[in-house]
Amino acid sequence: SQQGEEDPQALSIQEGENATMNCSYKTSINNLQWYRQNSGRGLVHLILIRSNEREKHSGRLRVTLDTSKKSSSLLITASRAADTASYFCATDEYGNKLVFGAGTILRVKS
Amino acid sequence: DADVTQTPRNRITKTGKRIMLECSQTKGHDRMYWYRQDPGLGLRLIYYSFDVKDINKGEISDGYSVSRQAQAKFSLSLESAIPNQTALYFCATSDASGAFYNEQFFGPGTRLTVL
Numbered sequence: 584s585q586q587g588e589e590d591p592q593a594l595s596i597q598e599g600e601n602a603t604m605n606c607s608y609k610t611s612i613n614n615l616q617w618y619r620q621n622s623g624r625g626l627v628h629l630i631l632i633r634s635n636e637r638e639k640h641s642g643r644l645r646v647t648l649d650t651s652k653k654s655s656s657l658l659i660t661a662s663r664a665a666d667t668a669s670y671f672c673a674t675d676e677y678g679n680k681l682v683f684g685a686g687t688i689l690r691v692k693s
Numbered sequence: 694d695a696d697v698t699q700t701p702r703n704r705i706t707k708t709g710k711r712i713m714l715e716c717s718q719t720k721g722h723d724r725m726y727w728y729r730q731d732p733g734l735g736l737r738l739i740y741y742s743f744d745v746k747d748i749n750k751g752e753i754s755d756g757y758s759v760s761r762q763a764q765a766k767f768s769l770s771l772e773s774a775i776p777n778q779t780a781l782y783f784c785a786t787s788d789a790s791g792a793f794y795n796e797q798f799f800g801p802g803t804r805l806t807v808l
Contacts, residue, residue: 614794625697625783625799626736671735675794680726680751683736 589672589687597692602659604687606672607652613675615648615655620669620686629657629670664693696720697800699784705806712771714803716784723789725767726797727751727759730781739782742767743789774807781805 590605606615614633618626632639632648632655639646645658659666669688673681697718706712716725723744728736738751740759748759756778760768771778781804785797 616796623781623802623804625801626785626797627799628796631796680738680741681794681797682738682752683728685733685735 589670589684591687592685593688593690595690595692596662598662598664600662602662602666602689602691604657604670604689606655606657606684608655608672608674609653612650615646616673616681617644617646617655617657618671618673618683620671622668626671659689662689662691664691667691695801697784697786697798699782699800699803701803702801703804705808706774707808708775710774710807712774712805714769714782714784714805716767716769716800718765718784718786718798718800720786720788720798721764722786722798723764724787725761726785726787727757727767727769728783728785729753730783730802736783739769771805771807774805776807779805779807 588607596602612634614631616631617629619629620626630641630646632646634650643660648655667690669686671683671686673683700715726741727739729739730736737753739757740751741749742761745761758770781802783802784800787795787797
């Protein structure tokens with residue numbers, strides 16, 4: 584059973600705009616991760632946020648985690664055409680394995 | 694050179710054939726995984742291995758088997774391929790440090806088509 588569920592399924596924005604995608608999960612977690620996948624390629628790790636953290640930044644990425652609502656958001660600021668990709672959240676089931684959501688497809692138009 | 698490599702990158706085969714997908718890594722990680730990706734379904738875990746003597750079933754292991762030949766090598770086999778195993782297959786690795794689940798490093802994927 585999948586743990587993380589991303590919203591929206593697809594997002595189309597203009598270059599320079601911000602992109603926000605959300606992830607919800609069902610049970611308690613130790614950490615939540617976000618990955619990017621360019622078309623047909625392997626996933627690339629973006630950021631990991633632990634359950635005792637509320638916000639984390641990495642370059643143009645900002646991730647928030649609300650454990651009370653069992654949700655996380657990924658914000659990409661000042662988007663570029665190269666940000667066009669699918670974005671996945673993944674949660675751990677108490678250190679056992681990662682479970683990935685279905686992903687959000689982001690298209691950044693130049 | 695890529696840290697996680699997969700061979701072949703593309704494979705077309707027929708129903709009933711035995712297929713092996715291979716994964717090698719140079720990251721020195723103990724943990725290795727095989728995932729399957731279908732459109733709209735994200736990644737699903739097939740098998741995982743935490744060290745050379747450890748093999749565990751994932752969410753969708755039926756119809757698949759694995760072999761961990763060495764720390765660096767983890768192979769996935771389809772004993773008798775069927776069309777609904779047509780998918781994109783990924784190998785991934787992670788290290789075992791820390792108390793919680795760590796970042797995974799993915800290979801480039803193998804696109805398998807079963808006719």
